[in-house]
Amino acid sequence: DQRAVETRSRETADRPSSVVSHLLVQAxxxxxxxxxxxxxxxxxxxxxxxxxxxxxxxxxxxxLDPIVGEVSRDVSRADEDLEAVSAAARRAVxxxxxxxxxxxxxxxxxxxxxxxxxxxxxxEGEPLQRLLDRYLTSGWALWAAATRPPTxxxxxxxxxxxxxxxxxxxxxxxxxxxxxxxxxxxxARTGAARRATSASVGTRRxxxxxx
Numbered sequence: 001d002q003r004a005v006e007t008r009s010r011e012t013a014d015r016p017s018s019v020v021s022h023l024l025v026q027a028x029x030x031x032x033x034x035x036x037x038x039x040x041x042x043x044x045x046x047x048x049x050x051x052x053x054x055x056x057x058x059x060x061x062x063x064l065d066p067i068v069g070e071v072s073r074d075v076s077r078a079d080e081d082l083e084a085v086s087a088a089a090r091r092a093v094x095x096x097x098x099x100x101x102x103x104x105x106x107x108x109x110x111x112x113x114x115x116x117x118x119x120x121x122x123x124e125g126e127p128l129q130r131l132l133d134r135y136l137t138s139g140w141a142l143w144a145a146a147t148r149p150p151t152x153x154x155x156x157x158x159x160x161x162x163x164x165x166x167x168x169x170x171x172x173x174x175x176x177x178x179x180x181x182x183x184x185x186x187x188a189r190t191g192a193a194r195r196a197t198s199a200s201v202g203t204r205r206x207x208x209x210x211x
Contacts, residue, residue: 053146053160054101057101060145064094067142068093071089075133092134111170112174117175118174122180135175139168
């Protein structure tokens with residue numbers, strides 16, 4: 001329903017804190033759905049796709065600085081390097097636009113990139129919530145920017161709202177999946193290293209005692 005999509009997306013844009021407060025729940029739910037049921041984005045490639053909202057995103061693409069600034073302000077902390085935060089926010093915003101210009105639902109390639117991004121964040125020690133915050137905040141910031149000027153193309157905005165909501169759901173699941181996999185691998189390597197160290201210490205003790 002077009003009105004429901006616009007209302008739901010506008011509420012998200014007006015209350016970014018609500019997005020942040022539900023990030024981990026959304027990621028867990030989305031990851032569970034992707035694991036146990038074939039997600040449409042995993043099944044369909046979109047070749048030669050031209051979205052009805054394409055002109056809206058292309059217009060936003062021409063001046064990303066205000067959108068990136070909005071995302072950066074929302075996700076940054078007082079002690080952070082704002083340039084680094086801004087650079088990461090820009091990558092998330094640009095990725096969102098690029099992905100939705102390719103397809104209304106994230107393609108397998110885009111989901112794979114997000115899993116890698118989640119894995120990289122885990123290995124670099126970035127909290128999962130921060131990573132999700134950056135990507136999901138990009139979605140509501142784009143929606144806020146798209147609906148700010150008056151427009152007569154309500155159908156395009158409705159399609160964009162639907163695409164942003166689906167993209168946020170899929171992105172959260174893929175990022176969390178990659179992050180969780182990397183965490184399990186790190187834990188397994190750490191455990192193996194500890195066991196090897198313990199075994200080595202135990203082997204040396206008799207000879208040390210003899211001395």
